[in-house]
Amino acid sequence: MNERTGVEERQRTTGELPGFFGTHEPLPADEIRPEVWDLIDQWVAAHPGGRERLIPLLHRVQEEIGYLPFPVQEYVAQQLALSPIEVYGVVSFYHFFTTNPRGRYQLKVCMGTACFVRQGQRVLEAIESLLAIGIGDVTEDRLFSLEQVRCIGACGLAPAMMVNDEVHGHLTATEVRKLVRKLRARARRESAASAEEEASGDEPA
Numbered sequence: 001m002n003e004r005t006g007v008e009e010r011q012r013t014t015g016e017l018p019g020f021f022g023t024h025e026p027l028p029a030d031e032i033r034p035e036v037w038d039l040i041d042q043w044v045a046a047h048p049g050g051r052e053r054l055i056p057l058l059h060r061v062q063e064e065i066g067y068l069p070f071p072v073q074e075y076v077a078q079q080l081a082l083s084p085i086e087v088y089g090v091v092s093f094y095h096f097f098t099t100n101p102r103g104r105y106q107l108k109v110c111m112g113t114a115c116f117v118r119q120g121q122r123v124l125e126a127i128e129s130l131l132a133i134g135i136g137d138v139t140e141d142r143l144f145s146l147e148q149v150r151c152i153g154a155c156g157l158a159p160a161m162m163v164n165d166e167v168h169g170h171l172t173a174t175e176v177r178k179l180v181r182k183l184r185a186r187a188r189r190e191s192a193a194s195a196e197e198e199a200s201g202d203e204p205a
């Protein structure tokens with residue numbers, strides 16, 4: 001196994017990598033968890049090969065953290081012995097890769113024809129004003145991100161949107177407000193449950 005240098009170790013723990021993309025703003029500690037660097041190391045070790053590993057690895061990382069920030073792209077480049085520009089070229093070429101953080105709840109509002117003629121624009125505007133974000137943005141608490149998509153295959157439910165993998169239809173501004181309230185409450189419940197679980201795990205046996 002390769003010994004990691006002190007510099008590499010620091011880069012992994014701080015998320016700061018020097019190089020092609022210039023100086024990065026230091027990333028909040030929770031933004032790239034140490035497990036992400038480990039995941040990349042382990043994936044590379046388990047999949048010997050060359051450049052053909054790039055897209056599957058990027059998929060795996062995006063599946064884990066929802067997007068591909070530049071420090072991660074640089075680390076992937078290092079580990080696959082590619083140049084950062086090659087990695088960036090692939091990430092920017094394919095629409096399914098993104099460098100924008102996504103929220104825990106990804107709201108994808110449909111603007112296909114059926115949804116558009118049934119006031120899909122109003123649904124979009126209601127979300128934008130409720131969450132104070134625009135298309136492609138994420139809320140500060142990282143709970144919601146907003147995208148506009150074309151036909152999600154639920155035209156009979158127009159206007160419709162997806163929340164992660166769930167379809168929601170017949171939407172109105174009021175329905176959207178209710179849905180956002182429900183999702184916030186769900187996130188609070190889940191956070192409280194996991195805090196409780198952590199606390200009970202900390203108790204001495």
Ligand code: FES
Nearest residue numbers: 110112115154155
């Ligand atoms: S146009 Fe919106 S689901 Fe088809």
